[in-house]
Amino acid sequence: QDSNLTIPILPSELVTEILSKLPVKPLLQFTCVSKSWLALISGQEFIKAHLSLSPNNKDNTNHMLILNFGRYLKQWSLKSLLYESAMETSTLYYPMKIPKRSFRIVGSVNGLICLADSSKDLVLWNPSIKKYKKLPDFNTNSWDVNRFIYDFGYDEFRDDYKVVGCFYYDCSNSSNVEVEIYSLKSDSWKSIRSLPDEMRFLTELGKFVNGKLYWANNNCNHYFSYKGCNIISIDLVDEKWEKVEQPSYEEGDIDLQLGLFGSDLSVYINNAGKHVSVWVMKEYGVRQSWTKMFTIKYADYSYLYARPFFMPNKGEI
């Protein structure tokens, strides 16, 4: 007697619903159950549904904290960091055989990580399925460039991943910068014209928030004053630059850094080395929507301050 005969036949929409709740590893394995399962699991629609479900998984099971140790990465499951005494950790090696030098993490969106090895070799990497892609060379002649800034984001409208590269020939002159955008869909770089003046001295780390990449810049002339700070953004859908309205700074504010607060852009402003104010932009481009959430007092008088470390509602730290 075969007990399997009593197992009901599941309607296809129910099978899809069940599979969308599986982690990546069994999903990969189940692609060889049948041709229709392969088509379902590797289909765009399913991938999108799975992607929108997995960050919202309760207990943060699918979230990883990934730190860079120069030549390799270490990952921790967020669940074990937050709730368990024993931490689950594993080492991720650079996806391409040997990194030329130490590499750095440019950014991560939807579980996809962008890495930069030396200055000009970029790799997109999906550690869950252990697949990577080396990006083609950009058009700018890298021999003349003395500063490279990269950032990584996602164009939701076209379902495309993009890398923005800013190539500086000479830091003191804003005209000596080339900007190119790489699109994963077209697998090519495209030069961007009509750059704003504020392109000078972008700080290294941009932030990807709601379809836009943000950078803060520091103007050398006003180094110890908020007056020199600008925030600029590029919309990854229409690839247009914009100068972003900033909060009403206070006397003593000297330096700012961008961050994420939930799913909104925030800035951390160092006030004379005594405290940090945390402002959040609740509505894009609306100056009045900047809200001061709280201030953090320093224990010691210091101009050095720790980079804020915030966890957005979904996504990575």
Place this chain on the structure above:
Amino acid sequence: MASSTTGEKKILTLKGGDNEEFILEESLVLQSELLKNMVKEERVSSIPLPSIKSKTLVKIIEYLKKHAELTPSNKEEFKNFEKEFVNVVLEELLDITVAVNYLKINGLLEFCCQAVADRIKDKSVEAVRKIFRIESDFTPEEESEFRKETPEAFEGDLDDTTN
């Protein structure tokens, strides 16, 4: 003042696949989108559900009653009940999931699908084929190609049972 309306509770009969009858308050079945539409639009007092086994229906009614009693103070107790609810053999869990999908009890459907996913995530491909009654349409060459491409997906002990 309100006693005349609340005192009179509407009663509904559900008929399971083996003709067993279940009498319950109409308010309980409103958690099911399917049954809600039936009682609101057609004003029926008895609903035949020939595709659902009585054993399954008993379980679902048990859930509906527990869910109706859910308050902020007994949340923990309800969570434990949910855990026990899906702690049945896989075959029974699939019966329940199919029935809940048919009845459109959305919250419970999410929970059941997650429970099924948790149960099959460490299963071998062979076991999954048996559970979902699927015949492989790949050639052996195609299958070994998969194993070569993503070896890590086939590492470790895989559960070959269908329970």
